[in-house]
Amino acid sequence: MRVAVTGGAGFIGSHVAALLVAAGHEVHVVDDLRGGRNSVPGARLHAVSVSRWDPPARLGAVVHLAGPVGPVGVLPEAGRIVPAVVSDALAVAGWALRAGCPLVYASTSEIYGPQGGACSESLPRVTVAGHSARMEYAVAKLAAETMLLNTEGLDARVVRPFNVAGPRQRPEGGFVIPRLARQALAGEPLTVYAPGTQLRAFTHVADVAAGIVAMLERGEPGLVCNLGNPDNLTTVADLARLVLARSGSASRVAVVDPADLWGPAFREAADKWPDASLAEARLGWRARLPLSRIVDDALAELRP
Numbered sequence: 001m002r003v004a005v006t007g008g009a010g011f012i013g014s015h016v017a018a019l020l021v022a023a024g025h026e027v028h029v030v031d032d033l034r035g036g037r038n039s040v041p042g043a044r045l046h047a048v049s050v051s052r053w054d055p056p057a058r059l060g061a062v063v064h065l066a067g068p069v070g071p072v073g074v075l076p077e078a079g080r081i082v083p084a085v086v087s088d089a090l091a092v093a094g095w096a097l098r099a100g101c102p103l104v105y106a107s108t109s110e111i112y113g114p115q116g117g118a119c120s121e122s123l124p125r126v127t128v129a130g131h132s133a134r135m136e137y138a139v140a141k142l143a144a145e146t147m148l149l150n151t152e153g154l155d156a157r158v159v160r161p162f163n164v165a166g167p168r169q170r171p172e173g174g175f176v177i178p179r180l181a182r183q184a185l186a187g188e189p190l191t192v193y194a195p196g197t198q199l200r201a202f203t204h205v206a207d208v209a210a211g212i213v214a215m216l217e218r219g220e221p222g223l224v225c226n227l228g229n230p231d232n233l234t235t236v237a238d239l240a241r242l243v244l245a246r247s248g249s250a251s252r253v254a255v256v257d258p259a260d261l262w263g264p265a266f267r268e269a270a271d272k273w274p275d276a277s278l279a280e281a282r283l284g285w286r287a288r289l290p291l292s293r294i295v296d297d298a299l300a301e302l303r304p
C-alpha cells in the first residue's frame, strides 16, 4: 500500500514510518523538517510543508502527524496554532477524500483539558479561562479531529496519545524525559517543575507507533482511541529519581518554578492518565514497555 506519513521525520512519525516500511508498504514521508530531521531508511522523503504537497495517485492511506508540539514548543507558535493545525487537517482530508482512503489523525490527550484522573474517550472535553498557547493547541487539535470526523465521505480515525517518550524525542519541545536524561548525564541538577507531585503516565514511542499502525490496519471509520500506558503512572519527582538511579548519575534534583525558565505564558499539564481500554478492545492494542525501559532508551541515545 502507498502510505503518506506527514511529520514522518519527527519523533513519533519516524517510528510510524519505519514500522510501515518494515510491513512492506511504500511510504511517503511529508515533512518540511522544521522540527524533526530523522531519516527513515526505505521511505521516500518529500521535504515540503503539508499545504504544498501534491500526493501521488493511488494513495492507500494517510497518517497525519505533522504539527506543533510540546509545552515549550507551542509557545512561539501562539496565535498561529489554530490556523496551522486546522488548515493542515483540511489539506490531508482532501488527499484522503480524493483517494478514497483512510486517514489516521494524531490528536492529543490535551483535548481532555485540565480535568485530572483517568481519561476515557467518553469524558467531556473541558477548557479553562484564559487563552494560553497550551489551550490554543488543545482547542486546535479538538477542532481538527471534530472537523475530520464530521466530514461526509471521509474515513477518519483518531488516536489521542498520552505523554509519549523514548528515542528521538527532542528536549527543545519542553519534554521532561529527554531533559532529565541529558541533565543526569551531564552531571547537572535535574530540574523538576514545582511541586514535583504532578502525575504523568508515559508511553514508549514504540508502543504508540504500533497503536497508530493498529488503528490503520484494524480501526474503522469514526473510531477514536486513547493511546497510553496507565501502568507507567509516576510523579515527576519519582521520575527524576528513577533517571538518577538508571543513569548512575550523582546529580541532585532541583525543584524549580517553570515560569522562571519559560515565562508567564508557560502552562503545566493536568494530572491525567489514559484509560486505554477502548484501544485494547477495538484494536487489540496495549502498551507494553515499562517506564524503566523508556528511561533506559532515552539515556542510551544521549550517552556519548
Ligand SMILES: NC(=O)c1ccc[n+]([C@@H]2O[C@H](COP(=O)([O-])OP(=O)(O)OC[C@H]3O[C@@H](n4cnc5c(N)ncnc54)[C@H](O)[C@@H]3O)[C@@H](O)[C@H]2O)c1
Binding pocket: 006, 007, 008, 009, 010, 011, 012, 013, 030, 031, 032, 033, 034, 035, 036, 037, 048, 049, 050, 051, 064, 065, 066, 067, 068, 069, 088, 106, 107, 108, 109, 160, 161, 162, 163, 164, 165
Ligand atoms: N510527543 C507527544 O507526547 C505527543 C502527544 C500527543 C500527541 N502528539 C501529536 O503527535 C504528532 C507528532 O508529534 P511529535 O512529538 O512526533 O512531534 P515532532 O515535532 O517530533 O514531529 C512533528 C513533525 O512535523 C513536521 N511538521 C510540522 N508542521 C509541518 C507542516 N505544516 N508540514 C510538514 N511538516 C510539518 C516537523 O518538521 C516535525 O518533524 C503531533 O501532531 C502532536 O500533536 C504528540
